[in-house]
Amino acid sequence: MPKALSIHDDRLARARAVLSRVHGGGVPGRSSGAGPLEVGPGLHEWIGGGSAWGEGGTEPSSAGGGFAPIGVLIGVARARAGALGADARVLWIGRRVWPTPAALVHRPGRCGEDRSLLERSLFVDAHNAGEALWAADTALRSCGAGVIVADGSGLDMASTRRLQLAAEASGSGGAGVCLLARPSREIRSLSAAATRWLVEPDRSDEEDRPGWAVRLLRRKGLRPEEGHTRWVVRSCHATGDVRVVAVTADRPGPPARQCRARTGS
């Protein structure tokens, strides 16, 4: 009996290890209560809300599917890079996800400014989806980048699987984080990402600063009805910070249906 028990324990431990690897360390869940700015290692998808403004654009920044949710991505990249170390490099792959330099500067107090995120950022000019995929894969497999923010337009299931595998087995010992910015028209495409988030402008009229409603659409290993799935993230003009200001308790209906209505597909 003791032998059987120990085998059982081993299996349980292995299953726990697999689950924790699949979920990623800090992915928000029922127990952790962590917000969208604290994602763990692995591949994460961020869908910019289907914006009427972005649809008609022809330039790379909009890619015909809304703008990339750069404000939230900056917040996630800053939080993740801060957790990694003082010199961890952040790679921005594809012009669609290149933020303005001012947005990368943090002003913690009245005096002085912290340019560390700007100084540790490298910008990769990928001309097409193939180059962006190769660059993200190469960066994940090396130890040279702590956080990778990439334009994920047009990636199929196999491509996202490749990135997820690269993140798990990277030279960084599986600590690589890849944030893919995907257009709203790809909201229902298949993907191997650990999480998928929808970022839409926050509609509340009280605030005089940009805010975004962030919704967790999908997470591997988590049923939709479990845990919080909606947050409000707001940027602070004075400091340049992006912070979670509200956890919305009410959970909407199935995400897929909502998104279909919103994008009009």
Added chain:
Amino acid sequence: MSREGGGRESVVDACALAQRAGVRPGMPAGEARAALGSSGVRTIPDDPEALAGVLLRLAVFMQRFSPVVAIDSRDGLLLDITGCARLFGGEDRILARAGRALRRLGLASRIAIAPTFACAQGVARYARSAGIVAEGGQRDALAPLPIAALGVDEQIAAGLGEVGVDRIGQLMALPRSSLPARFGEELLWRLDCAMGDAIETIEPVRSEPSPEAEMIFDGPTTRTDAIAAAVRTLLDRLAGAMRARGLGARRLRLTLLRVGVSPFQIEASFGRPSRDPVHLWSILGPSLERAHLGHGVEGVRIVAERFGRLGHEQAGESHAIGEDPKAVAELVDTLCARLGRHGVLRILPAESHLPERAARLAPAADAPPRGPVAAMADALRPTLLLDRPEPAAVVSLTPDGPVMHVSWRGGSARVTACSGPERISPVWWDAKARAETRDYFRVRDGSGRWLWLCRAVESGRWFVHGVWA
């Protein structure tokens, strides 16, 4: 420059600016400092070793004018420009260019060109106006100069002074046979060197030879795998040679010696000196696969054309992910090898209040610029700036705001919040900019989206320049 000795600190050398302020060599350092006051001239301790190092670096720098450059005592350089002047368009041009190059480095200089080294030395150091001495003009150029201009020992010059011979012209008038007995062989030899009657040789500085490795095959081959194996072996050898010298390659040139046709060359650059054979191969390898081998390759040569100091690294030193400078440099090299040098960039803030000029892109493979960083506007800026402002249709209460309704990219929305204007004027000193004065507004529409609108003041047209995406 001052030196301490015998309980007092005295001036050894002084620049032209200090000399104008009354500072002379031999003067007590305290007096010199008082004379300089707040003129901005600093006194530095005399460090002959440091000075020799600087002079050596300057000698290597001056090799752009001639391959033969030698160091002349503690503060001079000798260049053999025989045959080089033609490349620069004449001796006067080379003189002017050398002067300009030194001025750009912040160095004052006196430059002379003469048929002999000794004559050029004397004219540069002692003539009222240094310049070019024509062929055969040594006698006229040297005659009015003091004996010290020949570069002879101080005692010889003093001995000649005692008998009333102060100038080289007077020396030349004396019978040659009487000089060696009284003043030694050196005086006559220096005089002959200056006149061109004796041959003077100089010891040129040699820059470090580039690390290289070469392999010649028994016969030509078109097998890519054999060539690849040879290249990898050479990279191992090159890495070993560079490790022994404490160097790393910044740029490699791989030459495939082909039969009957010109050699095929592949270049690879590295952002940080590297001697890791695996990394060097990861950059060279893909290019080698695309190489045209012709009728066969009979040899391979790899030269580290540019290299830098690379200290010995401790094996197994652990860094957090994304923090290891070596890993970062290797990643940048790998990305640059496929996407090009301008495929991986860093954004540097630029000193401009115009939003489209507030940053410039620089290749990440280059070293980050030194010196003060540009200030950034404290004003609010969107997270995403459009490549060029896009026209928008705007309804506003008055021509200069506030905005009530905006139409852009086929959509239209009622504006629920508007703040501004922030006026940004064009730069008057740049006629090419042709920009108008602009008023910027931050507006929010009914669904919470924020836009950065601008209105061209002269034309009254509206544009969207950025979004808080």
